[in-house]
Amino acid sequence: MxxxxxxxxxxxxxxxxxxxxxxNLDREYRFTTAGPSADIGxxxxxxxxxxxxxxxxxxxxxxxxxxxxxxxRFADYINTxxxxxxxxxxxDNNLGPGTVNAIGSIRDIVQMRLFDYFIVSxxxxxxxxxxxxxxxxxxxxxxxxxxxxxxxxxxxxGQVTTNNLIVRMPRYQVSLNYGADTxxxxxxxxxxxxxxxxxxxxxEPITTINTLSVSFASPYQLISVPKDTYNFTIxxxxxxxxxxxxxxxxxxxDPDRCYISNFNTTDPxxxxxxxxxxxxxxxxxxxxxxxxGPTTLSITAPSNIAVGTYTFPTMIGVVTxxxxxxxxxxxxxxxxxxxxxxxxxx
Numbered sequence: 001m002x003x004x005x006x007x008x009x010x011x012x013x014x015x016x017x018x019x020x021x022x023x024n025l026d027r028e029y030r031f032t033t034a035g036p037s038a039d040i041g042x043x044x045x046x047x048x049x050x051x052x053x054x055x056x057x058x059x060x061x062x063x064x065x066x067x068x069x070x071x072x073r074f075a076d077y078i079n080t081x082x083x084x085x086x087x088x089x090x091x092d093n094n095l096g097p098g099t100v101n102a103i104g105s106i107r108d109i110v111q112m113r114l115f116d117y118f119i120v121s122x123x124x125x126x127x128x129x130x131x132x133x134x135x136x137x138x139x140x141x142x143x144x145x146x147x148x149x150x151x152x153x154x155x156x157x158g159q160v161t162t163n164n165l166i167v168r169m170p171r172y173q174v175s176l177n178y179g180a181d182t183x184x185x186x187x188x189x190x191x192x193x194x195x196x197x198x199x200x201x202x203x204e205p206i207t208t209i210n211t212l213s214v215s216f217a218s219p220y221q222l223i224s225v226p227k228d229t230y231n232f233t234i235x236x237x238x239x240x241x242x243x244x245x246x247x248x249x250x251x252x253x254d255p256d257r258c259y260i261s262n263f264n265t266t267d268p269x270x271x272x273x274x275x276x277x278x279x280x281x282x283x284x285x286x287x288x289x290x291x292x293g294p295t296t297l298s299i300t301a302p303s304n305i306a307v308g309t310y311t312f313p314t315m316i317g318v319v320t321x322x323x324x325x326x327x328x329x330x331x332x333x334x335x336x337x338x339x340x341x342x343x344x345x346x
Contacts, residue, residue: 062340063110066102070214070333072225073259073325074098077213082224084138086213100212102337109206111338112137114156114198119331122251125221132219133158135333137212143202152220155200205340214333226250228329232297233319240274241299241312243324248294255290257327258299267317274313278322282310289326297324 070087072078076098077086087100095101114135126133134154136144144153216223227250232243263278265271278299281287285305289297301310 063338064104064341066104066106066337066339068100068102068212068335068337070100070212070335072228072329072331073327074100076211081222082227083222084213084215085225086211089209089212105341106337106339107206107208108340109202109209109337110340111199111201112140112155113200113336113338115334115336116158116198117331117333119216120226120329121216121223122226123218123223126218126223130219131159133223134217134219136215136217138215139209139211139213140202140206143204143206144200147220149220152217152222154217154220156198157219158198225331226329228326230324230326232322232324234315234322235296237315240315242292243297243299243322245295245297245324249291255288257286258289258297259325259327260287260299261323261325263322264320265315265317266320270316271313274315277310277312285310286327289324 070085072085074087074097075085076088078084088098090096090099090101091104091106093101093103119133134145134147134152135156135158136152136154140155141153144155145157146153216225227247230249231246233246234240235242235244260278263275265275268275278287285301287299288302289299292298299312
């Protein structure tokens with residue numbers, strides 16, 4: 001055979017015709033195979049624990065999801081312009097003022113998803129030709145979109161929906177059945193853009209969260225949300241359901257659900273029934289506020305409650321504190337958070 005050529009057929013014939021190994025060679029090399037009951041530990045081969053091997057083969061198995069709602073009624077801080085809203089982020093079930101809660105050891109966040117939301121704004125910046133709105137979570141702005149105008153950063157971009165729905169959603173579809181839209185208010189149902197599906201993925205995982213702060217813009221101009229919380233006094237002791245606000249109403253809303261808190265008088269013993277009715281409405285009802293003037297509201301039961309069912313007793317003392325929250329301006333931002341966990345708890 002030429003040294004530069006190689007005949008596979010001749011080679012195989014030569015190998016098949018070779019005699020068996022002699023006894024000395026046979027004793028020196030013993031070839032055995034693992035029996036059917038033998039197990040080989042993958043972790044010993046890869047030098048990994050079972051959990052490390054799971055994460056190596058299936059990184060997505062480390063992902064966990066939690067769901068939170070940023071409710072403007074319970075914001076811990078709102079700036080004077082009402083363009084920034086902040087909540088304290090707590091990873092247990094100890095509910096408290098100004099907090100948003102999620103259970104678990106939440107760190108190494110890799111993704112956020114913002115679902116559709118409804119908002120009211122009377123800001124002159126709120127209504128542009130494209131009817132677009134952006135949302136920024138300020139704690140994560142180092143990883144975000146950067147807009148060319150005003151250096152606006154954002155994570156989500158939304159638009160008033162026009163697909164088989166209405167551009168401006170009447171308030172009776174989201175609140176109680178009080179009638180048509182109130183003049184001068186911009187009400188909008190925002191739907192996240194379909195090409196992003198309301199999802200923002202982080203290049204580098206966010207290690208920790210202590211607070212969550214959001215702002216809105218249209219699309220890059222900051223917009224504000226009307227004032228929704230006022231301090232009040234009672235107009236007269238005899239008409240203890242008629243209250244006077246510390247400042248005029250930001251916009252006219254008539255009527256609307258309201259929540260009263262921190263109400264107290266100089267005679268809390270004599271006024272105990274009235275104080276409890278305001279702060280803890282009976283039977284789980286929600287009071288209704290009806291505008292009587294720029295700073296005056298009447299507090300009554302919902303329209304489906306018979307007149308006279310709940311009577312506000314005459315106030316004996318003088319109001320020391322009282323806060324009312326108007327529900328019409330309230331917004332809710334439902335958010336899905338995806339984070340990584342090293343614990344195999346699935």
